Amino acid sequence: MTQDDLLARAQAWLAEDPDQETRDELAALIDAGATDELAARFGGTLQFGTAGLRGEIGAGPMRMNRSVVIRAAAGLAAYLKAKGQEGGLVVVGYDARYKSADFARDTAAVMTGAGLRAALLPRPLPTPVLAYAIRHLGAVAGVEVTASHNPPRDNGYKVYLGDGSQIVPPADAEIAAEIDAVRSLNDVPRPEAGWETLGNEVLEAYLARTDAVLTPGSPRTARTVYTAMHGVGKDVLTAAFGRAGFPPPALVAAQAEPDPAFPTVAFPNPEEPGAMDLAFEAARAVDPDLVIANDPDADRCAVAVPDASVEGGWRMLRGDEVGALLAAHLVHKGATGVFAESIVSSSLLGRIAEAAGVGYEETLTGFKWIARVDGLRYGYEEALGYCVDPEGVRDKDGITAALLVAELASVLKEQDRTLLDLLDDLAVAHGLHATDQLSVRVEDLSIIANAMTALRERPPVSLAGLTVVSAEDLTKGTESLPPTDGLRYHLEGDYKARVIVRPSGTEPKLKCYLEVVVPVADARDLVPARAKGAELLAAIKRDLSAAAGL
Numbered sequence: 001m002t003q004d005d006l007l008a009r010a011q012a013w014l015a016e017d018p019d020q021e022t023r024d025e026l027a028a029l030i031d032a033g034a035t036d037e038l039a040a041r042f043g044g045t046l047q048f049g050t051a052g053l054r055g056e057i058g059a060g061p062m063r064m065n066r067s068v069v070i071r072a073a074a075g076l077a078a079y080l081k082a083k084g085q086e087g088g089l090v091v092v093g094y095d096a097r098y099k100s101a102d103f104a105r106d107t108a109a110v111m112t113g114a115g116l117r118a119a120l121l122p123r124p125l126p127t128p129v130l131a132y133a134i135r136h137l138g139a140v141a142g143v144e145v146t147a148s149h150n151p152p153r154d155n156g157y158k159v160y161l162g163d164g165s166q167i168v169p170p171a172d173a174e175i176a177a178e179i180d181a182v183r184s185l186n187d188v189p190r191p192e193a194g195w196e197t198l199g200n201e202v203l204e205a206y207l208a209r210t211d212a213v214l215t216p217g218s219p220r221t222a223r224t225v226y227t228a229m230h231g232v233g234k235d236v237l238t239a240a241f242g243r244a245g246f247p248p249p250a251l252v253a254a255q256a257e258p259d260p261a262f263p264t265v266a267f268p269n270p271e272e273p274g275a276m277d278l279a280f281e282a283a284r285a286v287d288p289d290l291v292i293a294n295d296p297d298a299d300r301c302a303v304a305v306p307d308a309s310v311e312g313g314w315r316m317l318r319g320d321e322v323g324a325l326l327a328a329h330l331v332h333k334g335a336t337g338v339f340a341e342s343i344v345s346s347s348l349l350g351r352i353a354e355a356a357g358v359g360y361e362e363t364l365t366g367f368k369w370i371a372r373v374d375g376l377r378y379g380y381e382e383a384l385g386y387c388v389d390p391e392g393v394r395d396k397d398g399i400t401a402a403l404l405v406a407e408l409a410s411v412l413k414e415q416d417r418t419l420l421d422l423l424d425d426l427a428v429a430h431g432l433h434a435t436d437q438l439s440v441r442v443e444d445l446s447i448i449a450n451a452m453t454a455l456r457e458r459p460p461v462s463l464a465g466l467t468v469v470s471a472e473d474l475t476k477g478t479e480s481l482p483p484t485d486g487l488r489y490h491l492e493g494d495y496k497a498r499v500i501v502r503p504s505g506t507e508p509k510l511k512c513y514l515e516v517v518v519p520v521a522d523a524r525d526l527v528p529a530r531a532k533g534a535e536l537l538a539a540i541k542r543d544l545s546a547a548a549g550l
Contacts, residue, residue, distance in 0.1 A: 001043065003035060009042050010060070016185040017059065019066040019102070026059035048072060048176040050168055050368055051506050054147055054156035057098055064099070064147075064155045066106055067185060072157055073107040073143070074188045075179030077114035079171070080141055082178075086115055088140030088162075091198075093121040093130030095146040095232050095297045096258030097155050100124065103145040106190070113189030116140075119196045124232045124258060125203065126298035127158070128397035132206045133198075135164040135394070149229075149269035149295040150507065152262045164394035166368035169482075203236070209392045210240045213400045215333055219410035220245040223288040226402075227252035227279045229268045230259040231296025237399050246406055250286050252279050262296070269295060270302035270316070270384065280304070280314045289409050290419075294398040300384040301398035303405050305419050317419070320346035320435045322405065323380035324426055325419055326388060329408040330378050331356040337377025340370050343481065343488065344500050344513040345382040348426065348433040355429070364484050365502065367396050382435065382513065424526055431517045432526070434533025438512035438541045440550055448503050448510045451548040455487055455501060460547040463499065464539035466491035474502075495519075495536060499544060510550070514540050 001009075010030055017023045029037055041060025046053055046068055053072055055064045080088060090111045094104035104120060111118035119137065121130060127144050134142040140162045147156040159167050159175065167175065182188065214220075224241075226249035228234040234256050241249055254264050255278060262268040265275045270293040279291050283304070291304035291314060303322050307315035317325075327339055327349055338359035341349045353360035358377070363369035370379035371387065371394040379387040385396030388404050405419075412418055427433075442448060459471045472478065474486040486502035497516045504511050516536045518529040 001039070006035065006038055006042055010038050013042070013060060013067065017065070017067050018070070018185065022059035022065045022067075029059070048075070048172065048179055049505070050166070050172045050366065052156060052158045052167070054150065054154060054506050056153050057155050064157075066099070066102060069103040069157060070106050070110055070185055070188055070190065071179050071182045073110035074114070074182045075175050076141065076143070076159060077111055077116055078178040078181070079175045080116060081114065085140040087117065089117045089119060089137060091119050091121070091130060091133045091137060091139045091142045093127065093133070093142070093144045094124055095127070095144075096124040096260055097145075097147060097296070098152070098260045099155055100145045103155065103157065104143075107143050107145070108195040109190040109192070110188060112194040113191050117196070119198050121202065122198050122200065126232055126236050126294075126399060128299055128393045128395060128399055129203060129206050129236065131160060131164055131393045131395040131397070132209065133202045134160055134162065135392075136202060136205055138162075144297070146297040148297050148506070149267065149300065151267055152260060156506075160395075165371040166366070166395065168368045168372070206392075207236070207239055207243060209389065210400050210403060211243060212392065213389050213404050214244055214407050218407050219414050220407070221247070221413055222290055222406045222409035223247050223286075224249040224406060225252065225279055225283045225286060225288045225291045226250070227255045227276070227291075227293045228257075228298070229265065229270065229275065229293055229296055230255050230257070230262045231268065231294060231298060232258055233294035233298030233398065236298065237294065237402060240399050240403055241406070244403055246410075249292065250282060250288060252282050254278055270300070276302070276304060276316060280312055283314055284312070289413060290406065292402045292405065294402070295384070298398045299396045301386060301401040301405070302384050303419075307420065318435060319380070319382040319384045320348065320433070321423055322384070323382065323386065324348045324352060324433075325408060325422060326380065326386055326401065326404055327352045327378060328422060328426060329404065329411075330388070331358070335377050338373055338375040340373040340376055340379040342366065342370060342381045344502070344511075345380060346433045346435050346515055347498065347517070348430055349380070351430040352426070362480065364481055366505065371395055382437075424523060427520050427526060427529070428523055432520050432529040432533055433515060433517055434530070434537055435513070435515045436537040436541065437514065438544060440510045442508050442510070445508060447550075448508075451510055451550055452485070452487070452501070452503065454549045455547060458547070459487075460489070460543065463489070463491055463543040463547075464497070464536050466493040466495065466497050466536075495532075497536065497540065499540060501544075501548070510548075512541075512544055514544075516540070
């Protein structure tokens with residue numbers, strides 16, 4: 001694109017931009033002749049995919065802004081009408097990030113102008129409430145404006161269809177084609193009114209449903225410290241805990257209320273280093289049984305437990321550990337149906353399901369796939385996502401997951417046992433499944449592409465002394481999985497291991513998921529087994545980094 005073309009494109013965008021803030025921002029860039037910055041914003045368009053849209057807020061087609069959202073909403077409306085959904089209901093929810101309320105209102109206006117019915121949730125609420133509302137209200141689609149646990153400068157646009165699940169191919173490509181067909185914002189009718197703003201009825205119905213994940217009469221004694229991570233989870237989670245009869249969670253006050261600046265954390269993600277420091281500080285003061293955290297849109301749930309062997313006395317459980325604990329709890333409660341997980345999650349779930357005689361299925365990464373499993377009873381993903389009530393919310397839900405963890409902790413507490421004791425039991429029964437992740441955040445996306453190319457062209461023959469017995473390029477798909485950009489290695493030797501490498505779908509990261517299975521004969525083997533698992537995982541990380549040129 002020549003400089004003249006770049007300026008022409010920026011001027012045309014400026015003329016249509018409905019937002020004074022981004023108009024002023026863009027005008028200043030044009031006046032300053034900021035060619036590099038304009039090229040970064042106008043060198044393409046933010047791509048609509050199976051995660052919808054996600055990106056940094058700002059002016060231009062490569063950023064999240066009202067112009068981009070209006071086009072996305074118009075494309076979704078055109079798609080729905082082409083599928084015969086004229087007059088159908090679209091429910092719109094939003095979190096408390098910068099511009100979220102504006103993006104939600106714009107979406108409601110576009111849907112109304114296109115001849116669909118639109119209903120806006122009454123205020124910033126957890127993503128699971130929106131996912132629940134779609135099925136509860138019989139909507140043909142839903143939109144959640146959220147960037148989940150991304151940095152403060154980001155926002156996003158997540159699309160669900162009428163089954164309450166996030167979109168998957170080919171719907172994403174068909175919606176993207178309709179977005180591309182929008183020539184001018186002036187062609188998109190946006191009335192000032194005509195949509196419905198819902199009251200608290202949907203939230204009350206959701207809260208009534210949360211009780212269903214618990215066993216009537218089960219113990220409710222676990223005491224918790226809770227952080228909403230500056231997001232929208234606090235009111236809904238505390239209401240759910242109150243209805244269920246748990247002790248009121250002790251709140252991490254500095255992170256309890258929504259704040260789009262996320263002032264106490266570098267990244268508002270419980271998995272990131274330092275994000276849980278304030279919660280652990282609160283836990284040391286009140287000595288609870290558990291620490292529970294939601295991410296900012298409360299679809300993820302993090303759990304930490306007292307552990308005298310670690311510095312500070314509190315240990316975050318890995319998503320795979322919580323996934324296995326919830327599965328074991330559901331088996332104990334007599335759950336039937338299919339247990340499902342994505343390929344990047346621990347194979348321990350398959351062992352638990354097999355031993356319990358329940359169905360098991362593996363899917364591609366993301367709840368958009370897990371939620372579509374026939375007969376799903378429970379699904380989880382290692383990135384702190386758990387679906388424990390698929391009939392109510394066909395997506396991950398950090399509120400109901402927190403309730404179920406608190407119930408399990410209460411049951412164990414009555415037996416004078418802990419979540420760590422149950423993890424020991426699972427390791428003795430099924431082998432120690434040690435997992436870890438090598439996650440590389442980049443500024444330059446070519447680093448990710450180069451690493452994937454290096455691994456495809458020169459696949460490793462061994463990692464940590466274990467022989468790579470199979471190397472699969474998942475872009476070709478498998479018998480049970482559709483194609484995806486990823487690589488999977490199975491390793492064998494004295495121990496079995498598995499490695500999956502894939503670019504993140506929502507962040508500029510290369511993610512490598514590692515698992516080692518160490519046999520455990522009895523409880524006396526647990527300490528050396530954990531040491532061996534940690535040693536092997538560290539060696540796999542080192543060797544994989546070298547093979548990928550990282």
